[in-house]
Amino acid sequence: MILLTPQLQQALRDNYANRHGCEARGERFDPLPVIKLFNPVGAATWLATELAEDGDALFGLADLGFGCPELGWFSLSEIASVRLPFGLTIERDLGFKTSHPLSAWADWSRRAGSIIHAEALFRRSAASGTAPEIPPA
Secondary structure, eight states: OOSSOHHHHHHHHHHHHHHHHHHHHTOOOOOOOOEEEEOTTSSOEEEEEEEOTTSSEEEEEEEOSSSOOEEEEEEHHHHHHOBOGGGOBOEEOTTOOOSSOHHHHHHHHHHHTSHHHHHHHHHHHHHHTSOOOOOOO
16 A cells, blocks of 8 residues: 555645744644554554655654554654554544544643553544543543
């Protein structure tokens, strides 16, 4: 699977440029995640909002399944090179869409213990029309 299509690369690069523009003006930048990558046989999940000029460094929320999702930079080439059992590789969630900014994902993921659990809370909240029950910070 191609992890980044040309359209996704452009959206991620646009966010990278927008971040620098916001920082130069002293404004807060909190974009929506553009892509979700995941391990189909494990808990590792990444949400990316930006792609650096080098074409490899992604910024976003990384959750390796240890209960402590972190904001930061991670390498697309390293993620793409991961070889899993049964010939599987890291995949892109083709149906991923969100209306929540990265800061909300980071907050909910940290409180819930994972991106996967936060995503379930977001879905449950959307389905019920109520605020989700998340553990206190």
